Amino acid sequence: MKLLDFYNQAVCCGAAADPRRKDKRKISFSDSAILYGDPKLQVKKIMVGIDIEVGDLLLADRVRQREGLDLVLAHHPEGKAYAGLYKVMELQKDLLEQAGVKKESAAKLIDDRIFEVERGVLPQNHTRPVDAARILDLPFMNLHTPADNQVHRYLEDTFKKNISRKCSLEGVVKALNTIEEYRIAGRFDTGPRVILGNPKRPAGKIMLEMTGGTEGPKDAFEKIYRAGIRTLVSMHLSEGHLKKAREANLNVVIAGHISSDTLGLNLLLDKIEKQSGEEFEIISCSGFQRVKRG
Numbered sequence: 001m002k003l004l005d006f007y008n009q010a011v012c013c014g015a016a017a018d019p020r021r022k023d024k025r026k027i028s029f030s031d032s033a034i035l036y037g038d039p040k041l042q043v044k045k046i047m048v049g050i051d052i053e054v055g056d057l058l059l060a061d062r063v064r065q066r067e068g069l070d071l072v073l074a075h076h077p078e079g080k081a082y083a084g085l086y087k088v089m090e091l092q093k094d095l096l097e098q099a100g101v102k103k104e105s106a107a108k109l110i111d112d113r114i115f116e117v118e119r120g121v122l123p124q125n126h127t128r129p130v131d132a133a134r135i136l137d138l139p140f141m142n143l144h145t146p147a148d149n150q151v152h153r154y155l156e157d158t159f160k161k162n163i164s165r166k167c168s169l170e171g172v173v174k175a176l177n178t179i180e181e182y183r184i185a186g187r188f189d190t191g192p193r194v195i196l197g198n199p200k201r202p203a204g205k206i207m208l209e210m211t212g213g214t215e216g217p218k219d220a221f222e223k224i225y226r227a228g229i230r231t232l233v234s235m236h237l238s239e240g241h242l243k244k245a246r247e248a249n250l251n252v253v254i255a256g257h258i259s260s261d262t263l264g265l266n267l268l269l270d271k272i273e274k275q276s277g278e279e280f281e282i283i284s285c286s287g288f289q290r291v292k293r294g
């Protein structure tokens, strides 16, 4: 498969799973890009990792010398995709609205948070790994929200099937542990867990925080609770966010960061393989582990 076709197909799958209600054809992802390499390049063997930095690229260069390699694929954004991360956070407006927060209120909260993330990302050295890929002449791509959208959709479906509002927080953790990526994380003591709330108590209405660039606004928690949400199921949560969630009386289940990101990439790779009829040769690195479904 050509590199550009791979990218376009990932965007297509990402848009299909996107929680926004707008026209899926108009959805693009500012946090995902072909960072280096000829778009016409044939891709078969890929080194996949959650974070790809200069060290991982040097590792990839060794692999290429030993057994050949076509592409390095990261989850977390680098280069222009990192600089553009804040733009995908628009998606969170829809998530808040779907949770029951008023449109104007959701827009204000997210706009403030977007500006905060934009300011935070601006001074970073975005291009370092992309520069390394160029020096090594190693094709390099990242897929962020198209993969995170898969996690959102997959967990939404899993919870719909297996969980009622009476289900305990413990039960939510149990449902997550039916998913192979979370079971693997459990073996390394990074599996899903309740970090806020009584594990025996009912989870009530759940909100998923799996996609939308990065953590949302802390000040949304109070509004989410008022809208009827009782439990957040998140990839990760900062200390500041946890404090606000506690003040808002919310329960929090942490699914796991690297395990959730791994799940997203696996679901995306499965879809691309299925739709194209091509199978990739995957070398896992940097926290990623390939798990195939279907």
Ligand SMILES: [Fe+2]
Pocket (backbone or CB within 6 Å): 075, 144, 148, 260, 261, 264
């Ligand atoms: Fe992610």
Ligand SMILES: [Fe+2]
Pocket (backbone or CB within 6 Å): 076, 257, 261
């Ligand atoms: Fe992540």
